[in-house]
Amino acid sequence: MKHFFKSIQRFLMDRPLRQGVLIKNRYEIDRVLGMGSYGITYLAKDQKLGTQVVVKQLRNTKQKLDQGMRAFQYEKKILARINHPQVPQLLDVEESSAGFFIIMDYINGKTFEDLIFEHHYKYKEEDVVQILLQVIEVIESLHNEGIVHRDLRIPNILKVDDVIYIIDFGLARFIGDDEQVEGLVTEQQYMRRTTVQSDVYALGHFALFLLYSSYEPNSRKEKSWEEELLLSPELTAIIRKMLQSDGYYEDMMHLKGDLQFIADKKTKALNF
Numbered sequence: 351m352k353h354f355f356k357s358i359q360r361f362l363m364d365r366p367l368r369q370g371v372l373i374k375n376r377y378e379i380d381r382v383l384g385m386g387s388y389g390i391t392y393l394a395k396d397q398k399l400g401t402q403v404v405v406k407q408l409r410n411t412k413q414k415l416d417q418g419m420r421a422f423q424y425e426k427k428i429l430a431r432i433n434h435p436q437v438p439q440l441l442d443v444e445e446s447s448a449g450f451f452i453i454m455d456y457i458n459g460k461t462f463e464d465l466i467f468e469h470h471y472k473y474k475e476e477d478v479v480q481i482l483l484q485v486i487e488v489i490e491s492l493h494n495e496g497i498v499h500r501d502l503r504i505p506n507i508l509k510v511d512d513v514i515y516i517i518d519f520g521l522a523r524f525i526g527d528d529e530q531v532e533g534l535v536t537e538q539q540y541m542r543r544t545t546v547q548s549d550v551y552a553l554g555h556f557a558l559f560l561l562y563s564s565y566e567p568n569s570r571k572e573k574s575w576e577e578e579l580l581l582s583p584e585l586t587a588i589i590r591k592m593l594q595s596d597g598y599y600e601d602m603m604h605l606k607g608d609l610q611f612i613a614d615k616k617t618k619a620l621n622f
């Protein structure tokens with residue numbers, strides 16, 4: 351019974367804000383975009399500028415938990431540090447009895463998850479090389495600022511008119527700012543390390559996700575991605591190195607160099 355009342359209380363406390371609610375007397379809630387474990391993300395309107403913004407609210411039930419508050423403060427600090435045109439900019443913060451909110455740019459685009467699963471885009475090797483080069487350009491500058499994203503997946507990489515944007519810095523960390531990763535399975539551990547290699551590793555999976563969009567299975571037998579995708583030996587070697595199956599990339603610059611080599615080779619072949 352006690353447990354039942356507790357869950358009802360939690361449900362009521364964590365109900366998303368209604369449409370029309372004003373944050374900081376300025377940001378008018380429109381609708382919920384997503385509900386994560388610590389936060390609720392809304393699309394809102396900045397009444398002063400007439401623009402759309404994203405409001406991320408720390409769940410009321412998480413305010414008293416160290417972990418929840420730490421996650422909120424960390425995301426705020428990371429966004430405040432980043433100043434990149436392809437990353438949402440931190441616009442405002444509200445920390446009062448009304449709640450804890452981060453206000454940032456709204457990136458009105460399509461995620462690669464939307465593009466693959468809703469719009470049925472099929473990415474071929476050349477496309478993937480070009481997309482990776484664009485993503486790496488952004489990530490490399492984050493790394494130069496001492497930040498690792500640690501959650502580079504298809505729902506967090508967007509396209510707006512052919513320009514790539516990176517969102518969701520909820521798991522981002524300053525490089526070397528270690529934390530416990532016990533209890534995670536090996537693959538998660540790789541992605542959660544606070545080193546640049548965790549982003550390289552995640553981008554290896556991102557690349558495979560894109561490449562599988564144009565894969566048509568022709569047998570029921572389970573095979574490795576190398577056997578299924580039949581990529582060029584050069585791209586196979588690069589992805590294997592990204593996934594640390596065969597050496598590893600020290601940084602994004604080396605990865606970019608290898609990808610650029612493939613891209614240039616393709617252009618040269620076309621010019622003949």
Ligand SMILES: Nc1ncnc2c1ncn2[C@@H]1O[C@H](COP(=O)(O)OP(=O)(O)OP(=O)(O)O)[C@@H](O)[C@H]1O
Nearest residue numbers: 383384385386387391404438455456457517518520
């Ligand atoms: N700046 C932004 N611009 C556009 N859409 C955004 C932005 N930030 C978040 N979103 C969208 O809002 C939704 C929820 O975002 P968010 O990533 O913050 O939380 P989540 O994915 O639900 O949870 P978690 O924090 O556990 O990843 C996602 O669909 C995401 O695409």
